Amino acid sequence: MTGPKFDQDFWERLWSKTLSEQAGKVALRPPNAHLTAEVAGLVPGHAVDAGCGHGAETLWLAAHGWQVTAVDFSASALAHARSMAEAAGDVIAGRIEWVEGDLGTWAPDPGQFDLVICLYVHIAGSVEGMVARMASGVAPGGTLFMVGHRPIDPGTGAPTAAANQVQVSVEGAVAALDPDAWELVVAQDRPRSAAGTGVDAVIRARRRNTGPHQNQLDGLA
Ligand SMILES: C[S@@+](CC[C@H](N)C(=O)[O-])C[C@H]1O[C@@H](n2cnc3c(N)ncnc32)[C@H](O)[C@@H]1O
Known part of the structure; x- marks a missing residue:
């Protein structure tokens, strides 16, 4: 089965094209419905959004009181997400740290995050490896x-x-x-x-x- 590689080059090109042609439409995308349903009841703390893309979930978390470390390897997606956060005001923008990183190797600080x-x-790589890498950042009692x-x-x-x-x-x-x-x-x-x-x-x-x-x-x- 052949197809795109979904590597950094693929995503940067896709985000760069999509955001230059339809940034307004992207900005209107709502946060993920699974996330808003499952996370709404959690007490806000420190969160990581790994592969944050255009930032809808990061902004939703920050608006609900979370301090968020948002990671992506597309500089264009991060720039768009950061400008959306700045447009939302200092309080929300101040709760977010934007990180350009590759989740193939980047891992959250061990046990430091509530979410x-x-x-x-x-x-x-392997799905189990990715799950374990993301899980390593979760503090006891965290999600x-x-x-x-x-x-x-x-x-x-x-x-x-x-x-x-x-x-x-x-x-x-x-x-x-x-x-x-x-x-x-x-x-x-x-x-x-x-x-x-x-x-x-x-x-x-x-x-x-x-x-x-x-x-x-x-x-x-
Ligand atoms: C399908 S989009 C999802 C974006 C967002 N999480 C959402 O649900 O709307 C996948 C995102 O993950 C990022 N991504 C994919 N592989 C990555 C990697 N190895 N390291 C960092 N970011 C990655 C892409 O740049 C893209 O922004």
Whole structure:
């Protein structure tokens, strides 16, 4: 199966073209509905938005009181997102740190974040490795929230037209998250609103306050 590589060059070109042609339309995109439903009840603290893109989720989190570290490897997407935050005012802009980084290697500071989100990011290496890297940033009691577009027909499991994409999956998250250290609050394939495009794998996990990972984090403190 061939297709685009979804690497930095791909995303920078895509964002640069999309934002030069339709920045106004992009600015109107609402934050992700899975995120707003699952995270609305959490007490705001420090969050990471890994693969923040045009910044809709970062801005939503900041507007709801979160301090956000927002990471992406597209300079154009970050510039757009930063200007949206500045337009939203000093309070919101002041809650966000924008980081240009590659999630293939970038990892959050271990155990420092109350929330790590990573939505619709294509994964070049192993899904389990990416989940583990994002999970490493979550503090005891904190939340990991990931969503991946899974290009499979929910009825038959057959591939859809977007089948060359690798994003987070329920199986990958379950394999990566030690049940002694993580409570899987949601681990579910949900049908996408556009028929025929597959499902969204939605993962919401809470790091337990005790367990082997807590011991590892204690060692890092
Ligand atoms: C499909 S967009 C999703 C953007 C946003 N999370 C959302 O849900 O609307 C994927 C984003 O992840 C970024 N991205 C993909 N792979 C990345 C990587 N290895 N490192 C950093 N950013 C990456 C892309 O630049 C793009 O902005």
